Amino acid sequence: MRRTPPTIVIFRVVTAAVTFLLLALLTFALVKVGTGASVTVNASQPSPATRQVPGSTEATTP
Amino acid sequence: MGDDVMAGFLKILWLLGANAGSILGVSVTVISIVVCLFVRPKTITAQAYRAERLAGRSLKPGEFEPDGAWPLYPFRQARTDLAQTSAEVLRRYGRLWKWPLDAFFRGYHGSRLAWWFFFPIPVTVLSGLAGAAFAAAASFALFAAVSVTFGAASLITVGTITGIARGAENYRRKVMRTDASCPRCYRVTPWPAYRCPGCAELHRDLRPGRLGLLRRRCQCGRLLPTMPLRAAWRLKAVCQRCETPLPPGSGAVRDIRIPILGDPSAGKTRFLYAALDSLMAATDRTDVELGFPDQHSQHEAELALALIRSGRDTTKTSSALPPPLNVQVGKGRRQTLVHLFDAAGEVLRNPQMHDELGFLDLGQGLVYVLDPFSIGSVRDRLSGHNTANIRLAEMAAGDPEIAFDETVSRLRDSGVQASRQRLAVVISKLDLLRGADIELPEDSDALARWLSEAGVYNLVLAAGRDFADVRYFAVASQSAARVRRSDDPGVPLRWLLRSHGVRLPSEPASIPAARPADRGGGEPSHRPQESGTRDEAVETPS
Numbered sequence: 001m002r003r004t005p006p007t008i009v010i011f012r013v014v015t016a017a018v019t020f021l022l023l024a025l026l027t028f029a030l031v032k033v034g035t036g037a038s039v040t041v042n043a044s045q046p047s048p049a050t051r052q053v054p055g056s057t058e059a060t061t062p
Numbered sequence: 063m064g065d066d067v068m069a070g071f072l073k074i075l076w077l078l079g080a081n082a083g084s085i086l087g088v089s090v091t092v093i094s095i096v097v098c099l100f101v102r103p104k105t106i107t108a109q110a111y112r113a114e115r116l117a118g119r120s121l122k123p124g125e126f127e128p129d130g131a132w133p134l135y136p137f138r139q140a141r142t143d144l145a146q147t148s149a150e151v152l153r154r155y156g157r158l159w160k161w162p163l164d165a166f167f168r169g170y171h172g173s174r175l176a177w178w179f180f181f182p183i184p185v186t187v188l189s190g191l192a193g194a195a196f197a198a199a200a201s202f203a204l205f206a207a208v209s210v211t212f213g214a215a216s217l218i219t220v221g222t223i224t225g226i227a228r229g230a231e232n233y234r235r236k237v238m239r240t241d242a243s244c245p246r247c248y249r250v251t252p253w254p255a256y257r258c259p260g261c262a263e264l265h266r267d268l269r270p271g272r273l274g275l276l277r278r279r280c281q282c283g284r285l286l287p288t289m290p291l292r293a294a295w296r297l298k299a300v301c302q303r304c305e306t307p308l309p310p311g312s313g314a315v316r317d318i319r320i321p322i323l324g325d326p327s328a329g330k331t332r333f334l335y336a337a338l339d340s341l342m343a344a345t346d347r348t349d350v351e352l353g354f355p356d357q358h359s360q361h362e363a364e365l366a367l368a369l370i371r372s373g374r375d376t377t378k379t380s381s382a383l384p385p386p387l388n389v390q391v392g393k394g395r396r397q398t399l400v401h402l403f404d405a406a407g408e409v410l411r412n413p414q415m416h417d418e419l420g421f422l423d424l425g426q427g428l429v430y431v432l433d434p435f436s437i438g439s440v441r442d443r444l445s446g447h448n449t450a451n452i453r454l455a456e457m458a459a460g461d462p463e464i465a466f467d468e469t470v471s472r473l474r475d476s477g478v479q480a481s482r483q484r485l486a487v488v489i490s491k492l493d494l495l496r497g498a499d500i501e502l503p504e505d506s507d508a509l510a511r512w513l514s515e516a517g518v519y520n521l522v523l524a525a526g527r528d529f530a531d532v533r534y535f536a537v538a539s540q541s542a543a544r545v546r547r548s549d550d551p552g553v554p555l556r557w558l559l560r561s562h563g564v565r566l567p568s569e570p571a572s573i574p575a576a577r578p579a580d581r582g583g584g585e586p587s588h589r590p591q592e593s594g595t596r597d598e599a600v601e602t603p604s
Contacts, residue, residue, distance in 0.1 A: 004105050005279050011135035012099040012143065015212055019095065019205045023088065026204070 075182050076189045083190030086158065087197025094150035095205055104146050106139050108132045108281035126302070129265045130281040131273040136216035144209050151202050158194060162187050220275060227270045231289060239562065240290070242313040243401055243424055244301035245385040250424040253290040253313040254299035260284035266302060268293050290314045291395070309355030309388055309399055318562050319386070319424050320555070321403040324431035325465045329490035329539055332375070333431050333551055334404050335366040336539035338389065340552025341566075342367075343542035348567040351393045359388040371541045391564060398564045427484045427558040428529075430469065432462045432518070434489050434500075439516045444498050463521045470528055484561055485529040486554035487521075489513075493538035493549065502536040504548055509534035533557060 098104070106114075108130050115128045133139070164170035166177050166184045177184055234240065235252060242254035255266045261282035270276070270288045277285045287293045294314035300307050322330045345352040354360035369375065386401040403425070434440050473480050489509065492502060503509055513534070514522045525532045535557075538549035545551065556566055 003283065004103065005132050005283075007279075008105065008132075008135050008139050011140070011212070011216075012103070015140075015143075015205075015209050016095055016099050018212075019208045020092065022204055022208065023092070023201055027088070 072182065072185060075186045079186040079189035080193035083193025083195075084197040086190065087155070087194035087199075088201045090154045090158070090194065090198045091151050091201035091205065094147050094154055094202075098147040098150050099143060104142055106133070106142055108279075111138055112281075114138075126266050129267060129273060129278075130263050131265065131286075132279040132281070133272050134216070134220060134274065136213040136220070137272040140209055140213045144206060147205065148202065151198055155195065155198050158191060162191065220272075223275055224270045227275070227289065231269065231291070234291070238316045239318070239426070240314055241317045242290075242299065242301070242308055243317055243319055244304060244306055244308065245388065245401065246306040247301060247304040248424055249301055249303040250319075251302045251313075254308050255302050255305070256286070256293050256297040256299055258282060258284055258286060259297065264300070264305070265297075309390070311355070311390075311395075311397060311399060315395060316398040316563065317401070318398060318426055318559060318564065319401045319403065320427050320429060320558055321405065321425040322429045322431060323405065323465075323469050324490075325433060325436060325462060328431045328433040328436070328462075330431045331366070331404050332370070332539040333429070333488060333490055333537065334387065334402055335363070335370050336537070336541065336545075336551040337555040338363060338387070338402070338552075339367055339370055340542040340545075340550050341389075341391075341555060344552060344556070344567045345391070350391065350565070350567060351397075353390045355388050355390045355399065358385060362387060363389075370539075371543070373541070373544070391559070391566070396565075398559070400559065400564075425478075425483065426562060427486070428469075429486045429488055429554055429558070430466060430525075431488045431490050432513075432521075434491060434495050434502075434516075436462055437513075437516050437518055440495075440500065443500065463518060466521045466524065470524060480528045480530075482530055484531045484558060485525055485533075486558055487513075487525060487532060487534045488551075488554050489534070489536040490539055492536045493540060493545075495536075496538075504536070506533045506535070509536055531561070 111133050112128050112130050121127065161171070162184070165172070166174060166187075168174075171177075241250045241252060243250045253268070255264045256268055257264060258280040260280060261284070263280055263282065265278075265280070265286060268278070268286070268288050268290060274286075274288050276288060278288055280286055287296055290313040293299075294311045298307060299310070299312045322334050324330045342352055354363055386403045389400040389402065391398045391400060435444075470480060487509075489502065495502065503512055510522050510526075510532075513519075533554070535554045536549070537551040537553065538545050539551045540549075542550070542552065560566060
């Protein structure tokens, strides 16, 4: 028999599909985390328009 | 200030390269997976798998090659797919390095110094390659994790189901005694081999396992059911050793083997067919089916039963061992295959032919036919009485005790535990004995006492000592239509069959006392029950 048995094909399809799905989810999560990280970095640099109120830990805008 | 600008510039280049490389690395893995699983898969065929299992180990005597069937994916193919994908990822990633190596380090694409003078380009490319390596490795690791998880889960599932199915099968085999016995080489195996209807390949172990749970795929591509219970009526069963075709249902239904032994001319063949005739008459009265699973048995039975029913003599058994008479009692999965071995008495008495008595080793119950006319004291009582009856009896020539001893010795030599077997001692030719004015008791114990007093003391003693259960029967090997109920030759056979769990019609009170053919000379029965069957008369029909 030259043709690969259907059970083997099914196993392969399922394995590949699950792998690709997880890969896509991970990539999406990484991109989202990366984007969020860069936003956080920007947010940590107070803009000139913000000022620190003495005695307070919060930056406030006028 | 200038240094900060340069550092920032390099950082941006590095980030750009790494990000692009990551995308490239993931792509490399995805392409490798698609290529290895779907475009150019390396598939382990059934033949290759068998060759692998055979390699590196030699078959022990009596061991057979593994079956030619496709293994389940997790057992073999998953490993190959993983290895092939891994190699493909490495190969494709290695190819990414070719141009940068040639350009930046080997100088194949212009001056190396020139390339490194514009160092941001090599930095970007090399950082991209590093990112690609990381991404490719990570995504392959994900694929491997998925594959291994699936494989492990499948193995656990398959292992659990296999264990349960095999356990249930073992239990059923133990309870039902569903061995497969070969009529030619007398080999008894727990299950037979089965031929693939497509390519005639032999499958010797159809139990659930690494080749399939409910079904397996033969190397030719045909799907075969697993478990003897499912394969018994769909595939052709053959003997594991000599590949002789076996009756349908072999290995899945109850299988009972009963050798019939005795001295030459003791009346073994006649007893066998008279007992069969009685069994057929008993099953005729109920809905229990009785038939012959093969043409040989059908033909032999028809010939011999015609002789028995017409009151003529059966032919003497050839000293060459014939195949057993196979009888099928019941139908479907609840049927029983009964194999009745009729060996010529000469085989027992000839030491050179003891190797031919392999069927003795596989018997689950024995019938020992004893010719009363071969007992010296009986002959003495008959001298001067009715010589016509003696001539008619064609008495056995040998001493019944010697023949019995030879049989038991043969069993012992073969390692057969007679102490776990039942023995029916059948005193044949009761009708002729009665014609000579010798009446036998009907009870088993009384018959044993009668034999002891008649001088066959050693036989009675040895039988009681060597066998698990011994019963004595006195029968007239006549057609069921002619015989008295008390002389019924079917009683010993039914006792042995019932003791192995075969469901038969209850012992009759219901047999008509005088059947139509009794007009031919038989007297109406006056005995309430046959010898040795009183405790079994409550059996309900299936």
